[in-house]
Amino acid sequence: MVGFVMGELNRRIVTDGQVFPGDVLKVDSFLNHQIDPEIMHEITGKWLEYFKDREITKILTIEASGIAPAIIVASTLGVPMLFAKKATPSTLTNHDLYTTPVHSYTKNVTNEILVSKKYLSPDDKVLIVDDFLANGEAALGLADLVEQSGAEVVGIGICIEKSYQPGRQKLDDAGYEVYSVSRIQSLANGRVEFLSE
Numbered sequence: 001m002v003g004f005v006m007g008e009l010n011r012r013i014v015t016d017g018q019v020f021p022g023d024v025l026k027v028d029s030f031l032n033h034q035i036d037p038e039i040m041h042e043i044t045g046k047w048l049e050y051f052k053d054r055e056i057t058k059i060l061t062i063e064a065s066g067i068a069p070a071i072i073v074a075s076t077l078g079v080p081m082l083f084a085k086k087a088t089p090s091t092l093t094n095h096d097l098y099t100t101p102v103h104s105y106t107k108n109v110t111n112e113i114l115v116s117k118k119y120l121s122p123d124d125k126v127l128i129v130d131d132f133l134a135n136g137e138a139a140l141g142l143a144d145l146v147e148q149s150g151a152e153v154v155g156i157g158i159c160i161e162k163s164y165q166p167g168r169q170k171l172d173d174a175g176y177e178v179y180s181v182s183r184i185q186s187l188a189n190g191r192v193e194f195l196s197e
C-alpha cells in the first residue's frame with residue numbers, strides 16, 4: 001500500500017501473532033502472557049504522545065492484560081494506576097464499590113467488574129487503557145465506572161483494535177476519544193490486514 005509505513009506493533013503481529021477461530025488474535029508471545037518490554041514502551045509512547053496535555057490524574061485498566069502497559073504510562077506521568085477487578089475482595093463490601101457488568105469476548109462469560117469508591121473522585125481526569133478493543137464491552141464498562149464516580153474520561157488508549165468489530169463505533173458514538181496503536185481491518189482466512197495509519 002503506497003505511503004503505509006508499518007509500525008513496530010503491526011510488524012510484530014504479522015511475524016508472531018496467530019489467528020484463532022472466533023476472530024481471536026493470539027499475541028501471547030509478546031503482549032499479554034510473555035511480555036516484550038520494548039513493544040510495551042513503543043505502545044505506551046504513542047498513547048502518551050496522543051494524549052499529552054490532557055492533565056491526566058489516573059490511569060484505569062482491567063485485570064489482567066491491561067496492567068502491564070497501564071503501569072508504564074502511570075509511571076511516566078507520575079500518577080497512580082488503578083485496575084478494575086473481576087472478583088470482590090473479602091475486605092470490601094458492595095457499598096464501597098462502583099460496579100458494572102462486562103461480557104468477556106474471549107471467555108464468553110459476564111463478570112461484574114469493580115473498583116473501590118476510594119480510588120476515583122470527581123476531580124480525576126482518567127485515561128483508560130486496555131490490550132484489545134473488540135465489542136467495546138471492557139472499555140465501556142471501565143468508562144461507566146469512571147462516570148459513576150463523577151470523574152472525567154479524557155481518552156481511551158488501546159494496543160490492538162479489531163476495527164471491523166463494533167467496539168470502536170460504540171466508543172465513538174458515546175463521545176469518547178479513542179487512540180489505538182494497531183487497527184486491524186480483517187482477520188479473514190487467518191490473514192491479518194491493517195487499516196492504513
Ligand code: 5GP
Nearest residue numbers: 023024025105132133134135136137138167
Ligand atoms: P471487548 O470488551 O472490546 O469485546 O474485548 C476486549 C477484551 O477482550 C480485552 O480485554 C481482551 O482481553 C479480550 N479480547 C478481545 N478480542 C481479543 C483477541 O482477538 N485476542 C485476545 N488475545 N484478546 C481479545
